[in-house]
Amino acid sequence: MNPPPTSPDFAAQRAAVAAAVEARLQALLADDPRPGEIARPPRLVAAMRHALLGGGKRFRPYLVVASAALFDVPMAAALDAAAAVECLHTYSLVHDDLPAMDDDDLRRGRPTVHRAFDEATAILAGDALLTLAFDVLARDGTHPDPAVRAALVLALARAAGLGGMVGGQMLDLEAERSTFDEAAIRRMQAMKTGALIACCCEMGALLGRAPEPHRAALASYGRELGLAFQIADDLLDLEASAEALGKAAAKDAARGKATLVARLGPAEARAALASAVAACADALAPFGGRAGRLVEAARFAAERPS
Template identity: 55%
Template sequence: MTFDFVQHLASAAKRIDTALEDILHNQAGEMEITRPARLIAAMRHGALNGGKRLRPVLMMESAALFDADPGQVVPAACALELIHCYSLVHDDLPAMDDDDLRRGQPTVHKAFDDATAILAGDALLTLAFDIIADEKIHQDPAVRLRLSRELARAAGIGGMAGGQMLDLESEHRQRTEAEIRQLQAMKTGALLRYACRAGAILAQASPEDVDSLTRFGEIIGLAFQLADDLLDVEASPEAMGKATGKDAEAGKATLVGLLGPEKTRQELVQLLDDANKLLEPFGERARVLRALAGFIVTRPS
């Protein structure tokens, strides 16, 4: 039977959507007092809006290489996706990227208000660490602690949040190629790197295999950002479900702006080749990861 990647990706994304629906419920949990309806509604608006779920799917497929229990992986993947969703809610705020649309829908601060969007992002971030610490993630508390600490570092000062700060500081300022690569490795790459690395850690893969998946995640992180920058330059707002051309408008430094579209495409081809070489030792078991790498490079939105 021919492998249908598009159907597989849609099915995996649906599994994450269903799990997130269950997580973002209205009933107060143990040691919670109540869950304000407006806050939950804003959190759901920011998290249940039809995303591709690439980060959690990457974690799921990385863990699947080593036969990890999906019942453990899906909640951990949801924790990662909640971090990603919080970052989008905050990035869209007027003080940051000031976007009105996200995936063709009003952004959280437009659908609600700025204060509610800030609180929704805060709550999504906090909930992620509640989930990753749960015993159902893994029976070994040392594994849960490692996943939690590495998630904090991928999302925090030296990862995504720090990269966003560097990106804001890059507006209308010249950046070297090395500086741009560093900020992109933090802003976008850190969570994608974590997704692949955490899948291997959760499955208790060998240190060598964890290193291989970590490097794969680094390559995919850079490829994702390069493809995203190309789309910002070349795709229509309708295809993207949000405004395009905003990096140039804000005077932000990007590798596409520095290297040009053609050299960027050439680098994407090389990155995809490098990613596939890392997966060769895993053979047919890595077919979904190979397909994901190709999708990230060639996606239309």
């Protein structure tokens, strides 16, 4: 059974968050150096802007804002953490697109950074976006409590690093040369995609100083959401056009990628997708109707066209 469609209100809320995050990202990539910086090389700033601005669903920042709202944190107070997540997520895309990794020419409907500039500049732009994410999280304006800022930095570092996104990417590369069973694919995808998505939800709870049971509930929701997002992504790669996706299509099968769609087949993968969306709603039960935005986010992840 397909999940019910998301509402116009959800679309409007997501658009509002995306616009606010876009404005914050533009400010972060101003030409003038910040205090403590010597200079900002124009070509590097241009490459970072090419990667970061003017495209993308801003789904991960939305999760930070919507999770924080459960604890009465206004959007303005969650924007820096949301922007930091988008900087880190975009760095991962820039590096994933490199010839040594997925070797993609198109991202978000535009040439990838190494095509628009060059490979060395793309590596440096990714490095700069990664470090900018932690720069932003450590700033006083992100949260008045330094302990909360430290917790945000720790959560994002662990989700993005060896035991999370980067480790998952390593497993993804290994899977091209060996056979992964379903459990191994789920573990790889939980690291590569799910860890960062779960972290976004936990960061909202950290901003709101939520009690541990609520943090755990949001982390559980985020893990199931990460699974749903990845299955939907793999189905889109199989079935959607490059024009619709804004990037190359059908590349997973061509490279022999280990995905649940390839392992289970599209029909069983869709059943797993529906199960993950249902599990998202179950994880949010402690929040009742206040979690409606996050329930709709899970539906959006499952039914999005790109």
